[in-house]
Amino acid sequence: MSDEATPIGEQEVPDLTADETGLPDFGELTPRQIVAELDQYIIGQDDAKRAVAIALRNRWRRRNVESELRDEILPNNIIMIGPTGVGKTEIARRLSRLAGAPFVKVEASKFTEVGYVGRDVESMVRDLVDVAVNLVRVEREDEVRDEAADRVEERLLDLLLPPVAAGPVGPDGGDSAERRFLVGAEGQAASEEAEDPQVARRRRTREKLRGLLRDEKLEDREIEIEVTESALPMMDMTATGMEGVDWNFGEVLSDMLPKRTKRRRVRVSEARRILISEELDKLVDMDEVVDDALDRAETMGIIFLDEIDKVAGGAGGGGGPDVSREGVQRDLLPIVEGSTVQTKYGLVTTEHVLFIAAGAFHVSKPSDLVPELQGRFPIRVELESLDEADFVRILLEPKNALLSQYRALVATEGAELEFTPEAIEEIARIAADVNQRMENIGARRLHTVMTTLLDDVMFGLPEEWSDGQTIRIDAADVRSRLARIVEDDDLRRYIL
Numbered sequence: 001m002s003d004e005a006t007p008i009g010e011q012e013v014p015d016l017t018a019d020e021t022g023l024p025d026f027g028e029l030t031p032r033q034i035v036a037e038l039d040q041y042i043i044g045q046d047d048a049k050r051a052v053a054i055a056l057r058n059r060w061r062r063r064n065v066e067s068e069l070r071d072e073i074l075p076n077n078i079i080m081i082g083p084t085g086v087g088k089t090e091i092a093r094r095l096s097r098l099a100g101a102p103f104v105k106v107e108a109s110k111f112t113e114v115g116y117v118g119r120d121v122e123s124m125v126r127d128l129v130d131v132a133v134n135l136v137r138v139e140r141e142d143e144v145r146d147e148a149a150d151r152v153e154e155r156l157l158d159l160l161l162p163p164v165a166a167g168p169v170g171p172d173g174g175d176s177a178e179r180r181f182l183v184g185a186e187g188q189a190a191s192e193e194a195e196d197p198q199v200a201r202r203r204r205t206r207e208k209l210r211g212l213l214r215d216e217k218l219e220d221r222e223i224e225i226e227v228t229e230s231a232l233p234m235m236d237m238t239a240t241g242m243e244g245v246d247w248n249f250g251e252v253l254s255d256m257l258p259k260r261t262k263r264r265r266v267r268v269s270e271a272r273r274i275l276i277s278e279e280l281d282k283l284v285d286m287d288e289v290v291d292d293a294l295d296r297a298e299t300m301g302i303i304f305l306d307e308i309d310k311v312a313g314g315a316g317g318g319g320g321p322d323v324s325r326e327g328v329q330r331d332l333l334p335i336v337e338g339s340t341v342q343t344k345y346g347l348v349t350t351e352h353v354l355f356i357a358a359g360a361f362h363v364s365k366p367s368d369l370v371p372e373l374q375g376r377f378p379i380r381v382e383l384e385s386l387d388e389a390d391f392v393r394i395l396l397e398p399k400n401a402l403l404s405q406y407r408a409l410v411a412t413e414g415a416e417l418e419f420t421p422e423a424i425e426e427i428a429r430i431a432a433d434v435n436q437r438m439e440n441i442g443a444r445r446l447h448t449v450m451t452t453l454l455d456d457v458m459f460g461l462p463e464e465w466s467d468g469q470t471i472r473i474d475a476a477d478v479r480s481r482l483a484r485i486v487e488d489d490d491l492r493r494y495i496l
C-alpha cells in the first residue's frame, strides 16, 4: 500500500506517516486520512467510510484520554446496511490492510449456539488475539532483523568453512578438539594466541567468503545444517468439534516433547531462511509480545462481523433455523457488550473491542435482530446501490481496478490491452442494465461482464497477438461481443 494520500474534495491531506513496513500507522491516521485511504479502493459510500473512520480514530483518541475517563468511553459499534455487492466487505478488507490494529473479519453465519456443532462465538476473540500476537511479533522481529541477519551470516560462514583438521564436521560435532577449533574460527581472541599463518589465512578466506555471501554468489552452494523436527508432524487436533477447547493439542504436545534435531543438506539460500527464523525466535521475547498483544487486542482490536443479517430472524427466514439464529445473537450479546474470554495466551476483555457489523438485510431487517443486540450497535450507516456512473469509476479508479488487473494479465503475454472511454461506458451501461433486468448484484456484475467480454482475448493469447501488439477494444467491440448474450434471456441468465 502506498503512503501517499489523495486529496478529499478540496482539502489537501497531509502526508501519511509510514512505519518501516511501509504501511501507514493506523493509530495515527486522522479520519480524513482513513477516508482517503479507503477512497483509493472504494468508490462512493461516503457515509460508511466516514463512520468507520471516526470509530477508528476514536480508539486512538480514547487511548490518549486520562485514565479515569478512559474506561468509560466505549466504542461506537457500527452496522453497515446495504444491498449485495456495493462494497461492505470490501471496506472491511481495506480497513484490515491499513493494519496496525488487530483486525479480524468473521462471518456471523458461521457461528452456532453453544452446544451445537460449529464455531462458538468466542472463537472470534481467540482469532483476534492470534492476529494481535502475530502482528506484535512481526513488529518486534522487524526491530531485530538486522541483528539476526548478522548472526546468521556468522553461522553460515562457520558452516561454509568447516574445520581444516577433521573431515566434514559441523559446528556441533562432538569432539572437543573440533569445538575448540570452531571457537577459534569464530572469535578473534583465539586467533591471536594460535599459530598465526594458518589462522590468518583462514580469516582471510572467511572474509572472502563473506564477500561472496553478501554478493549472493553462494546461494546454490549446499551445506549441512541442523534443523529441529516437529515431533508430531502434520498433526492439527483443533478439529471442528473441539473448537471450544482453546488449544491445539498438537501444539501443546510438541512443546512438551523433547525437540528432535536432524541434519539436512540444504542450499545456502534455504539455510539462511531457516537460520534467520531460528535467530529471530531467540531474539524476540515472546512473553513481552504476548503482553503487548493482549493489550492491543483489548484496546485497539476490531472485529468485523460480516453477514450479520444471516443470523437475524426475519419474516421469510423459514421456521426451523430461527431458534438457533436467535441463539447465536444471544451468544453474541455478552461479547459485544464486553466479557472476558479465555484464550491460549490469557484472559481478554472485549469491552473496548470495536465491532463493525455488515449485512445486506434483504429478507430480514435490522429490527429483526434481538433488541439488545440492536442496542449494542448504535451507529447505522446505509450503503447506496451502485449505478452506471459508479461502475465507470469502479472500472477505472480503484488502485486494484478490474481494467488494470486485466491489463496486467495481458501484459504478461507481451501484448497491451486498451479500452476506449466509450468502451468503458458501454461496459458500465451493460452491467447496470443486466443488474436491472436480473438480480442486482452490484459491482460483482462487472466481473462477470468483463470475463465474458475478454473471453476471446484471454483464450487467444499469446498466439493471436504478436509481441508488443495493442489489443484495442472500443464500444462497438463491447456491443458486438456482449449484445447476443444481453439480448438473449436464457444466455444472459447463465453467462452474465
Ligand SMILES: Nc1ncnc2c1ncn2[C@@H]1O[C@H](COP(=O)(O)OP(=O)(O)OP(=O)(O)O)[C@@H](O)[C@H]1O
Binding pocket: 041, 042, 043, 044, 045, 082, 083, 084, 085, 086, 087, 088, 089, 090, 091, 359, 360, 394, 398, 442, 443, 444
Ligand atoms: N463501491 C465500490 N467501489 C469499488 N469496488 C466495489 C464497490 N463495491 C463493490 N465493489 C467490488 O465488488 C466486489 C464485491 O463487493 P463486496 O464484497 O464489498 O460486496 P458486499 O457489499 O459485501 O456484498 P454482500 O452483501 O453480498 O456480501 C468487490 O470485490 C469489489 O471489487
Ligand SMILES: [Mg+2]
Binding pocket: 088, 089, 090, 306, 307
Ligand atoms: Mg459481503
